[in-house]
Every structure is written in C-alpha cells, then in structure tokens.
C-alpha cells in the first residue's frame with residue numbers, strides 16, 4: 001500500500017516517496033490518537049454500517065445536490081467530467097471504508113490516496129471541507145445513540161484531516177521541485193510575513209465590519 005502513495009508522488013526520489021508514505025502513516029496514527037478513536041468507536045461505526053448502507057443512495061444524493069447547488073462545486077464537477085453515477089459509486093466506496101475500516105495504517109493510506117485523487121482533479125480544499133460537512137449533516141440522523149454520534153464525528157474529522165494532509169504534501173513537493181523552496185524555509189517565510197499580512201488583513205476586516 002505504501003507503494004501506492006509512492007507511485008502517486010512519482011515526482012520525487014524513491015527515498016523521498018517512502019518518507020512521505022511513512023509520514024502519512026504517522027499522521028494517521030497521530031490523528032487517531034488526537035481524536036481518541038478507540039476500538040469502541042470502530043465498533044460503534046461498524047454497528048452503523050448496515051443502516052448507512054441502507055440509506056447510502058439518499059446520503060450520496062443529498063451530498064451531490066449540495067455540491068451541484070454551489071457555483072464552485074458545479075464548476076468543479078463539470079470541469080473534472082465527474083458524472084453523478086461515478087460520484088455516487090465513489091462516495092459509497094468511501095462510506096463503506098468510513099463504517100467498515102479499522103483506522104489503522106492501511107486505512108490511512110487509502111484515505112490519503114483519495115485525497116491525492118482530488119488534488120490531481122483540481123478539487124479545492126474548501127470544497128472538500130464543505131462536502132465533508134454535507135456528509136456529517138446527512139449522517140447525523142443515523143446514529144442511534146451518543147456513542148455512535150461521537151464516533152461518526154471522530155471518523156469524519158480523521159478522514160478530512162488525512163485527505164487535507166495529501167494536499168499539503170503535494171504543495172510541499174511542488175514548492176520544492178518548481179521553485180526550490182524547502183518546507184523549513186517556507187515555514188520561516190510564513191513566520192516572517194505572517195505578522196505583516198495579519199496586520200493588513202485584520203485592518204481590512206475591521207473596515208469591512210464598519211461598512212456592514
């Protein structure tokens with residue numbers, strides 16, 4: 001499975017690729033621990049799997065409707081050539097992993113790979129966050145107790161966090177290859193400019209508030 005990520009990141013050297021794959025595995029563990037995803041949570045998700053599968057058509061169709069009702073979402077769907085049938089198939093495949101996965105290393109790699117597919121298709125991170133929100137909205141009513149509801153929240157954040165980590169990794173690779181800026185230098189640049197940019201943007205927000 002680690003090779004899957006390595007292949008997807010074939011712009012790097014072999015050692016860089018396995019380093020990134022290892023980082024994804026590490027991220028999966030760190031995020032699982034941060035969110036405190038326990039074996040009981042994994043069990044709670046599995047207990048919901050049948051209910052979710054039975055409602056999958058409705059969940060997927062509601063998420064797709066929200067995406068298509070949004071100008072950016074619609075534009076992204078059209079540009080990527082994604083059909084509704086294909087989207088439904090992919091969403092269902094992912095839902096099966098959310099409610100049947102073990103939140104271990106292989107699962108983290110599978111989710112990172114899904115994230116990479118979106119970077120490749122030019123789907124903006126904002127749309128990923130919002131679409132995850134539509135899944136949260138649709139799944140909220142399917143839990144039969146608080147433990148299940150909490151497990152769903154943890155699971156969706158874990159998925160989103162790993163998908164977005166794929167975006168950071170691609171950005172990191174591109175920055176390094178295209179403009180020769182490595183991650184530490186980039187982080188330092190952000191620190192150097194952050195205060196100045198923060199000042200400008202907060203003034204702009206204050207001005208905007210006054211106009212409201």
Ligand code: HEM
Pocket residue numbers: 067073076077080081082086090091093094113114117118121123127128131132135
């Ligand atoms: C929580 C949000 C989302 C989930 C869970 C999800 C799920 C998936 C999955 C499982 C795949 C297959 C990835 C792979 O090949 O390994 C995929 C691919 C794709 N998704 Fe999403 N998706 C989400 C949001 C979006 C959004 C907002 C768009 C915007 C149009 C989008 C467009 C695509 C496209 C174009 C592909 C590639 C299609 C293909 O391989 O035929 N997805 N998605």
